[in-house]
Amino acid sequence: MIPKIDAQALFDADKEALDAVRRAAETTGFMTLHNTALSGAEVAAVIESYRQFFKLPEAAKEPVDMAQTGSNRGWGRAGSEQVDLNANPDYKQFFDCGVSVPSEHPWADKQFYAPNKWPKQPAGLGAADFRADVLAYFTKARAISMDLLSALARAIGEPASFFEDKFDTPMALLRGNYYPERPKWAGEKDFGIATHTDYGCLTFLALDGSPGLEVRQRGGGWIPVRAEPGTFVINFGEMFEMWTNGRVKATPHRVVGGTNERISIPLFFNPNYDTNVAPIGSGQVILAGEHLSARYNETYVHLQQTSKGG
Ligand SMILES: O=C(O)CCC(=O)C(=O)O
Ligand SMILES: [Fe+2]
Numbered sequence: 001m002i003p004k005i006d007a008q009a010l011f012d013a014d015k016e017a018l019d020a021v022r023r024a025a026e027t028t029g030f031m032t033l034h035n036t037a038l039s040g041a042e043v044a045a046v047i048e049s050y051r052q053f054f055k056l057p058e059a060a061k062e063p064v065d066m067a068q069t070g071s072n073r074g075w076g077r078a079g080s081e082q083v084d085l086n087a088n089p090d091y092k093q094f095f096d097c098g099v100s101v102p103s104e105h106p107w108a109d110k111q112f113y114a115p116n117k118w119p120k121q122p123a124g125l126g127a128a129d130f131r132a133d134v135l136a137y138f139t140k141a142r143a144i145s146m147d148l149l150s151a152l153a154r155a156i157g158e159p160a161s162f163f164e165d166k167f168d169t170p171m172a173l174l175r176g177n178y179y180p181e182r183p184k185w186a187g188e189k190d191f192g193i194a195t196h197t198d199y200g201c202l203t204f205l206a207l208d209g210s211p212g213l214e215v216r217q218r219g220g221g222w223i224p225v226r227a228e229p230g231t232f233v234i235n236f237g238e239m240f241e242m243w244t245n246g247r248v249k250a251t252p253h254r255v256v257g258g259t260n261e262r263i264s265i266p267l268f269f270n271p272n273y274d275t276n277v278a279p280i281g282s283g284q285v286i287l288a289g290e291h292l293s294a295r296y297n298e299t300y301v302h303l304q305q306t307s308k309g310g
Helices: 007-011 015-026 040-054 058-064 130-155 238-243 288-299 301-308
Strands: 004-006 030-034 074-076 093-098 173-179 193-196 202-207 213-216 222-225 232-236 253-255 262-269
Touching: 004 007, 004 015, 007 015, 007 030, 007 130, 015 030, 015 130, 040 093, 040 130, 040 173, 040 202, 040 262, 058 074, 093 130, 130 173, 130 202, 130 262, 238 288, 288 301
Parallel strands: 004 030
Antiparallel strands: 030 232, 074 093, 093 173, 173 262, 193 253, 202 232, 202 262, 213 222, 213 253
16 A cells, blocks of 8 residues: 655644554555645646657757767667666656756856756747746756655654755756657566666656556565556665665566556655755765666666766
8 A cells, every 4th residue: 555645734743644654665565645845737737848849850850869978968769778777678768857057156067967968849839938937947846856855854753854955966967757658579587667766865756547556565576556647656765775774665566568658757855965864873884876876877778878988
């Protein structure tokens, strides 16, 4: 069972809601969140903006292909990410944007804060402005994710402000995933997105209502998870599991894909570059940026090549 959490109750520090979040974090590692400041209509609209982008001809997406860069901003074509090294690269396409810092900032040369890459707004595509729509959504989703972290801090017995200064320049990444119908050629090692755990702390995921996401159940089997726009799927990542010494669970999940086209929008809410995500109180140091960089270099195919080439 994936717990369903009312955001309003949670943010009002309702005890039952806090308990449910703590249980979700410690057991399934997944929950859904409804009644947030983002309406179903707003989410449906940004899903449509992403859809318009993905439906552009290849020539319009090529100028923002992230494979031409040393970072992860812009378009990732099918086959450009391999989240499970025992599977083939995923057949999804995606578009990534993130947080940038000014050129004089000490982290300006870090890939996590690279400038975003936006496609030219093609003439005749209607009033929608992809960049503005996506950035407006990113801002709101970040704010809700921050509130969620405060609630989570409370739920695990830390002060509500525990995460605040660790997420003020976050390596946050907003992604639009586009899964076409599962290709006819796909075999047992081909997935929309292969089995993986997310790398960071918290993932705030908007779905378009269609099936596809499956969450691995402890003890075996997969639980299908669906959500309409306006209900978000929340899961926890590797850094959180490390940081809390295994108390918060990063649960593997995947999309095999089926006969439906599908769009999902995860916000990977990763902390500041220099956050120590080693187990609290352990005296060790594990920099969030180093963990993320290792995972990016393993899974983005264009960065795999960069790291192999030195
Ligand atoms: O599309 C989905 O529902 C899940 C996407 C996902 O797990 C990811 O992008 O990390
Ligand atoms: Fe994921």
